[in-house]
Amino acid sequence: MKLKRVIENFFLFALILLNILDFLEILEGDFDIVKKLVSWSLMIYLLYHFGFTRILVGYKKKIIDSLLVIAYSLFVVKDLIFIFLHTEGLTYFEAVSTSLRIFQDSITYWSFNTAALLLIFVAFIISRNEFLVEEKNLLGR
Numbered sequence: 001m002k003l004k005r006v007i008e009n010f011f012l013f014a015l016i017l018l019n020i021l022d023f024l025e026i027l028e029g030d031f032d033i034v035k036k037l038v039s040w041s042l043m044i045y046l047l048y049h050f051g052f053t054r055i056l057v058g059y060k061k062k063i064i065d066s067l068l069v070i071a072y073s074l075f076v077v078k079d080l081i082f083i084f085l086h087t088e089g090l091t092y093f094e095a096v097s098t099s100l101r102i103f104q105d106s107i108t109y110w111s112f113n114t115a116a117l118l119l120i121f122v123a124f125i126i127s128r129n130e131f132l133v134e135e136k137n138l139l140g141r
Contacts, residue, residue, distance in 0.1 A: 029089035036083055040076055067122050074115035078108050
């Protein structure tokens with residue numbers, strides 16, 4: 001448990017440092033992309049850690065949380081592709097940027113539609129009778 005806390009603190013410190021360097025415009029394009037990837041990864045981790053289902057229905061269901069995190073990640077793919085394609089000064093990620101430029105439309109289409117289907121599936125699961133909603137939560141009020 002202590003190692004997990006050390007890793008979390010390391011990533012938060014690295015993210016703060018990268019944001020300061022980005023604000024001072026010291027970061028090159030590659031490190032800016034790394035900063036954004038770390039930021040999105042930490043956001044996704046926090047959403048999974050706090051649990052969507054605890055907020056929505058009052059108790060935690062890991063499978064629903066996992067599906068919601070995957071759907072959220074798939075919605076973010078479009079933004080990450082945009083960042084890769086419009087960041088100047090890439091050296092390490094140039095091949096990735098070229099590949100994304102070629103497959104941008106199909107990746108965006110499939111990631112968006114898969115995320116939408118996952119959200120519809122999760123909504124169907126939550127709406128079933130066996131998944132009871134407690135009173136003290138977002139849906140219970």
